[in-house]
């Protein structure tokens with residue numbers, strides 16, 4: 182029997198609470214039981230996995246977005262073809278009407294920084310789990326009605342599902358002009374603001390210049406890398422900590438705990454780590470709560486830093502989300518530079534440097550943009566020093582007075598050359 186949506190959310194809320202306690206008691210046996218259930222209940226319904234559903238996890242192929250989309254039809258358990266689902270999603274985005282469903286399944290489109298767009302499916306039950314997870318792990322429960330301002334490139338049924346008696350949810354379309362948003366957010370006086378760091382920074386600037394006067398009790402950073410300098414700037418302006426949510430089209434993967442550390446939701450995620458060095462790893466994710474479109478050994482494009490936390494949770498702590506594998510630069514004679522090295526060098530050059538961009542032009546050349554042009558010399562010196570330390574002696578740094586960032590899209594501070 183199908184439950185009304187709100188009861189589904191309530192039931193998912195209880196189930197997630199139980200699942201967290203069960204994981205914290207005994208992580209291994211909790212995950213083992215969840216995995217068996219996933220094999221029986223979900224993999225048996227996916228054409229691609231049906232015949233081998235009882236194989237051990239490590240025998241399944243690792244997928245990335247390209248394969249995940251290529252095999253869409255054989256992965257999803259709803260019998261949907263990629264073209265039908267894509268049709269619905271694209272039409273919905275063009276008309277900015279965000280209630281696309283096909284056979285009762287919500288269809289969403291990801292922004293896809295690397296150009297190829299991902300498609301995701303969610304049943305009502307999965308939407309309910311998502312809402313419950315957001316309420317339980319991110320927003321926290323409250324009987325007071327809270328107003329949430331959510332800045333997104335495209336709304337989706339999924340996000341609007343959070344709307345309830347206790348939560349009023351307003352979607353701000355990132356494609357609309359900022360000036361309009363400022364008027365609206367000032368009128369709304371949100372309790373919670375959710376958005377990407379580049380947007381949160383602009384809100385902080387507007388607040389400093391008295392263009393808006395808001396006092397949110399929670400600020401949540403999503404979608405882009407939140408650097409320490411952006412975090413402190415936002416924190417100082419609004420007088421509260423910035424929470425982070427690690428989520429993408431493929432699911433809600435982690436969020437900040439009460440101690441300010443991101444933890445991965447290992448009570449429903451199996452995280453395999455592809456180590457890059459002692460702390461950095463690329464996560465390969467299996468989501469044991471997905472049913473309509475199983476996420477099985479999906480390699481994310483992200484570089485995470487394994488960390489630790491004093492809150493007592495056994496769920497994997499992440500000290501930093503450094504960026505995407507796409508942002509790793511290969512310079513000179515195949516020397517690897519992580520985005521964090523570049524970021525530290527540039528912002529470390531002067532405390533006033535917050536707005537910058539480094540773009541790789543070739544294996545021997547980088548262009549550097551700074552909003553504070555007077556500090557360009559200092560920043561380029563610091564960058565050269567760092568390059569030297571990594572054995573890169575003849576990299577040319579060129580000046581540019583414009584940033585690559587199209588309105589409404591994600592801002593990338595470091596852009597690597599892709600061949």
Ligand SMILES: [Zn+2]
Nearest residue numbers: 438442490492
């Ligand atoms: Zn913690």
